[in-house]
Amino acid sequence: MNPYSVLGVNQNASDEQIKKAYHTLVKKYHPDRFQDPKEKEKAEAKIKEINEAYGQIEQMRSGNSTGSGYSGYSGSYASGSSSDSLKQARIFLSQNNLAAAQAILSAVQNRNAEWNYLQGMIYMRRGYFQGAREHLGRAYQMEPGNGEYASAYQSVQNMGRGYFAGNPFTNMSTRGCSISSLGGLACCAAGTFLLSRGGCCSPCVCLPFLCI
């Protein structure tokens, strides 16, 4: 499907016009505005379509491809627009509209510290922890002095500790275990309840129906 017709704009529309059309449509079809599950579902599908179309246009326009009639797209303008885009992505992120935020980020060419930070935050929300750590780490490396990036990187690194921290079967801190490997951690967890019960924790489960 033609991405321009999805947004209801002309092929020759300016970036501004496209962005405006996009924002209007996103607001109109925001799934939170619909109560009825069926309508909500329809809106979600529509939003997806709109995001894809917008992402596609952004990609086409910011790509290095020549002869597409956008030769006037100057470098300085591109960098200005990418910082605007990041601002917009941040807004979408705060509204938990991950698809829209992602569509914007994918289209941005200038992948600076902020870009990496935002990408990391999107991954974090989606449960892509590996990707989150990678991008937040990159943002932190690029701008170590930025408190926002540093604390996000710190929190993603601490993510994995929640399981053992709230685990009623173990008390990590008092045993002072090193969190070096899951094997080590697991052993630590096991060690604690092994000691407390003084028994074997080997889960030698006899399958009821298999031991007929």
Add this chain to the structure above:
Amino acid sequence: MFGYVRPVLGELDETQKKIFQSYYCGLCKAIASRYSGIARMTLTYDCTFLAILLDSLVTEENDIEGDHCAAVIRRPVMKNESLNVCADVNVLLAYYNVCDDNEDQPGMKAKGAKKLLKGSYNQAKSRQIYLDTVIEEYMQKLWQKEKEGCSSEDEMGDLFGQLLSSIADLMTENNDAVLLAYHLGKYIYLLDALDDYKDDIKTGSYNVYYQTYGQCDDLLQKAEFNLQCSLSKIAEHYQKLPIKKNRELLDNIIYIGLIQYFIQKEEKA
């Protein structure tokens, strides 16, 4: 892909053990009465857990009766609606798991298993048309990604997580239960990949860790971050659930059952 979600029985008291067994046998019985004796062989711990979790959100009392298993042994058996739906889920997942084996390693064994389960699968499909479409959709996506040689743990785990959460979504209104299922799916997928890593290299089957890191000796160090994050998320959503019963049993599964793979590994080493 199955068997990672189960309690550490040695850490349960007799009452809790009996409750777990009655769910396990109850699921087995539900499969037998809805399907066939052969389908019964596909009984999994994972679906038992799903049944316990869902049932513990619905009612406060456990309704256990004695029943016969294989004509001789009398065992405590549970009967409830959650078990019936989980029986369907169990059969559907088992069938797709066999199909998955067939994709990985086509051979007589996988082919035979697929044939044996086909009848039960058709029955399950007619009972749960929507569930079957959902599972098939995500399995197709997984196979597609495997063919492409996808090297992202996040993406592969996400697909299996979505599969499991879509199943949970149909069975419960509780959003935390659905999210728990999502992260559990991710965890199961990644743990299975970790577990099969060496075998997959030997047989040349797809393995997401091999795609990402190639052959390496410190895979656990590389893989642990994502696994730990998934565990944390599982625990986070589990703590928010309005559980009405079986808390001790569920605690056991969530907090030590899920990591017993690592505990056993450590003990062997």
